[in-house]
Amino acid sequence: MLELRxxxxxxxxRAPVVxxxxxxxxxxxxxxxxxxxxxxxxxxxxVAALLHRPDSGQVxxxxxxxxxxxxxxxxxxxTAFGVVFQQPRLSADPRLPLAELxxxxxxxxxxxxxxxxxxxxxxxxxxxxxxRRPHEVSDGQLQRACxxxxxALRPRWLVCDEMTAMLxxxxxxxxxxxxxxxxxxxxxxxxxxxxxxVLLERWCDRTxxxxxxxxx
Amino acid sequence: MTPPTDSGSGxxxxxxxxxxxxxxxxxxxxxxxxxxYVRAVTEVSFDLAPGECxxxxxxxxxxxxxxxxALxxxxxxxASVAGSALLGDDxxxxxxxxxxxxxxxxxxxxxxxxxxSPAAHLTPVRTVRSQLTETVRELxxxxxxxxxxxxAARAAFPEDHLNRHPHQLSGGLAQRAATALALVxxxxxxxxxxxxxxxxxxxVERTVDELRRHTSDHRALLLITHDxxxxxxxxxxxxxxxxxxxxxxxxxxxxxxxxxxxxxxARGLLNALPERDFTPIPGMxxxxxxxPPGCAFAARCDRASGACAAVPALVSGxxxxxxxxxxx
Numbered sequence: 074m075l076e077l078r079x080x081x082x083x084x085x086x087r088a089p090v091v092x093x094x095x096x097x098x099x100x101x102x103x104x105x106x107x108x109x110x111x112x113x114x115x116x117x118x119x120v121a122a123l124l125h126r127p128d129s130g131q132v133x134x135x136x137x138x139x140x141x142x143x144x145x146x147x148x149x150x151x152t153a154f155g156v157v158f159q160q161p162r163l164s165a166d167p168r169l170p171l172a173e174l175x176x177x178x179x180x181x182x183x184x185x186x187x188x189x190x191x192x193x194x195x196x197x198x199x200x201x202x203x204x205r206r207p208h209e210v211s212d213g214q215l216q217r218a219c220x221x222x223x224x225a226l227r228p229r230w231l232v233c234d235e236m237t238a239m240l241x242x243x244x245x246x247x248x249x250x251x252x253x254x255x256x257x258x259x260x261x262x263x264x265x266x267x268x269x270x271v272l273l274e275r276w277c278d279r280t281x282x283x284x285x286x287x288x289x
Numbered sequence: 290m291t292p293p294t295d296s297g298s299g300x301x302x303x304x305x306x307x308x309x310x311x312x313x314x315x316x317x318x319x320x321x322x323x324x325x326y327v328r329a330v331t332e333v334s335f336d337l338a339p340g341e342c343x344x345x346x347x348x349x350x351x352x353x354x355x356x357x358x359a360l361x362x363x364x365x366x367x368a369s370v371a372g373s374a375l376l377g378d379d380x381x382x383x384x385x386x387x388x389x390x391x392x393x394x395x396x397x398x399x400x401x402x403x404x405x406s407p408a409a410h411l412t413p414v415r416t417v418r419s420q421l422t423e424t425v426r427e428l429x430x431x432x433x434x435x436x437x438x439x440x441a442a443r444a445a446f447p448e449d450h451l452n453r454h455p456h457q458l459s460g461g462l463a464q465r466a467a468t469a470l471a472l473v474x475x476x477x478x479x480x481x482x483x484x485x486x487x488x489x490x491x492x493v494e495r496t497v498d499e500l501r502r503h504t505s506d507h508r509a510l511l512l513i514t515h516d517x518x519x520x521x522x523x524x525x526x527x528x529x530x531x532x533x534x535x536x537x538x539x540x541x542x543x544x545x546x547x548x549x550x551x552x553x554x555a556r557g558l559l560n561a562l563p564e565r566d567f568t569p570i571p572g573m574x575x576x577x578x579x580x581p582p583g584c585a586f587a588a589r590c591d592r593a594s595g596a597c598a599a600v601p602a603l604v605s606g607x608x609x610x611x612x613x614x615x616x617x
Contacts, residue, residue: 109489110461159460162406197573211350214573239486241348241515242561247569268489275563 074099075121075230075262080130082120083113089128091117094286096264098230103256103263105273108283115159115234118266122154122232135229152182155223155261159235161215165207171218172203178225188225196221196251213244220248224255231256234266249276308375309478309509310337310360315372315384317352317359327578329355331533332372334603337478337509342501344512344520344541346558347530348574353513354405356530357482359384360511361402362391376400377477397428401476403484403500407467411455417441417466418451421473428474444469445495461488468496472503479503482513490518497523517562521545529555532575532585534600536608551607554586584610 075098083089090113098104098121108114119125120132126142133139134150141147158164165174175193176186193203196217207215216239223231231252237245253276256263267273273280317330329352337343345353358364360374360383374383376399386395396402404410412420418437425436441448446465455463468484481500485493493516501523504510514520520527524541529552537544537552550556557570572589575581581588587597596610 110492111459160406160408163408199573201576213349239349239483239515241346241558242517243348243558243570245569246561246563246567249567250569269563270490272563275567 074133074135075264076131076133077117077121078131078133080117080120080127080132082116082125082127082130086128091120091127092287093130095130096121096281096286098262098264101256101260101262102279103265103277105277105280106264106266106283106286107268107270107273107280109268112283114266114283118156118232118234118264121264122156122230123151124156148182152178152226153229154232155226155228155230156232157216157220157223157234157236159238161212161219161239162207164219165215167207170204170206171198171210171215174207174218175203175221175225178222182226184226189221192221192225193218195224195254197247212239213241216240216244216248217251220251227259228261230262230264232264232266235268236265237272238267238269245272307338308336309339309341309377309507310511311373311375312336312360313373313375315356315359315370315374317355317364317368317370319365320367320369321578325578328580329368329533329577330359333530333533333535334372335528335535335538337511339477339507339509340504341526342504342510342512342524343526343528344514344524345528345530346514346517346520348558349515350577351530351574352533352577353530354482357402357480357511357513360480361396361400362386362388397424397471397474397476399476400478400480401471401474403468403471403479403481405482405486407463408455408460410467411463413455416452416454417446417458420466421451421469424470424473440469440473443472444499445492460486461492464488465492465496468499472499475508477508479508479510480513481510483515484512485514485516485519493519494522517545517559529558532580533577534585534608535603536586537606538603539606551612552586552609553590553592553611557589584608 077096080091080094081089082091094117106114116125120127123139123142123146131138134153139150172189176189179186190200198217202210202214237248265273265277313334315330315333319327319329321327347353359370370384376383421437421440425431425440438448441451444465446469450462485496488496497519500510512524527541527544528538529536531554537550537555544550550559560566561569570589575585583598584601587593592611601608601610
């Protein structure tokens with residue numbers, strides 16, 4: 074279970090963008106978090122994935138309170154999350170061929186990288202694309218690689234922050250299908266952040282509106 | 290510029306008063322380092338009438354954005370372009386015009402661009418106010434804060450954020466800043482390249498409605514988008530692009546309502562929406578550098594047959610061997 078307890082977070086302590094928000098993702102549950110542009114939902118997603126230190130409040134992973142954020146988070150907690158961001162171009166090192174991009178979490182955790190090809194296949198990337206660098210593939214193909222990277226360490230939770238906002242309808246349906254296939258097989262939980270209520274309601278077990286979260 | 294001597298293509302040598310943009314057989318290919326070619330756009334033709342909004346839709350990587358770049362002369366050096374794209378009453382060929390003309394007369398003045406990635410489009414080291422001030426001064430000659438405030442308001446950019454730098458804006462606000470910049474020059478042709486990416490539904494509707502409002506009088510809008518809902522909301526006509534070619538171009542009402550799309554790819558794309566079947570089209574689009582000789586969609590199509598070994602012509606607005614068309 075992933076619990077956010079009374080989280081207040083932002084980029085300026087005097088004006089936090091997230092105020093006293095609590096949210097729980099049960100084991101294996103898919104929770105959609107829906108809100109307008111700029112409301113703070115991405116900040117909350119970053120807190121949940123231990124990528125942003127909240128000003129106050131707690132993140133609790135299966136009963137264990139998170140004590141560190143980003144590189145200071147204990148490895149076991151850090152690697153429990155797979156994160157996919159909105160803009161694949163900004164979240165991919167332009168120097169890395171896709172195979173290296175997907176292998177990066179494995180490599181930095183000292184794990185064997187021989188499963189990259191198989192990972193790429195699960196997201197629909199053929200071997201011919203793995204040698205290319207980000208500028209040589211489309212947004213949709215790059216986001217597929219970013220999803221494969223997020224799945225590489227077989228995380229217990231996936232945090233998808235507007236994963237499909239840049240993508241066309243068919244690629245969106247395909248990537249959601251990949252996430253759901255992984256969750257069925259692994260029992261992983263999901264926090265899907267987005268603004269598209271129709272999509273989130275079709276995708277997730279329950280969808281929470283930002284307004285309901287913050288009005289409590 | 291004088292009208293082009295000859296582009297060697299199509300019936301439209303000149304543009305009559307009723308067309309803002311007339312594109313004929315536009316093809317763009319990129320020469321790669323190994324001498325091979327990537328055919329990003331192949332023989333695309335369409336007209337844009339004054340006051341009209343044409344939505345160009347398709348999967349990512351199908352050539353939509355390259356088409357927009359070609360129209361503004363923003364392609365990289367290894368691109369070669371064929372065909373013609375005649376703009377406005379004087380029929381200036383955007384594909385033949387030189388960089389001086391494009392820079393001084395076309396971009397921002399006769400053709401405005403709402404870009405795809407505002408974060409990359411805005412100058413990172415300057416505030417939104419500074420960039421808007423410069424654009425307003427250059428394009429309208431007006432100085433002072435009133436013009437800047439009006440320009441920001443047109444794109445619903447909040448005034449209290451004007452002093453922020455691009456990295457201090459959310460994706461949605463950065464998009465609105467870029468939209469505000471594009472609207473300043475009141476250009477007769479507006480190219481919007483994925484203007485609603487990253488915006489929530491309310492803002493998508495406000496942004497496209499604003500773009501639509503901009504198409505009054507003599508202005509035309511080419512809306513390039515993967516957001517079918519946004520396209521359905523404001524488009525008069527829809528053009529579906531696949532692997533660099535237009536496979537269907539039709540009335541928006543019939544496309545989104547009854548009878549629906551006719552091309553199998555267009556049907557699949559619409560059915561992938563979460564409010565419809567939410568099932569992807571199997572496979573991925575072909576590589577533009579290694580297009581099959583026949584119909585590019587055949588490999589993913591459940592109706593593929595021997596006939597698909599030949600490229601289908603665009604007849605009555607649809608390019609598929611399996612669609613019955615009424616020959617006019």
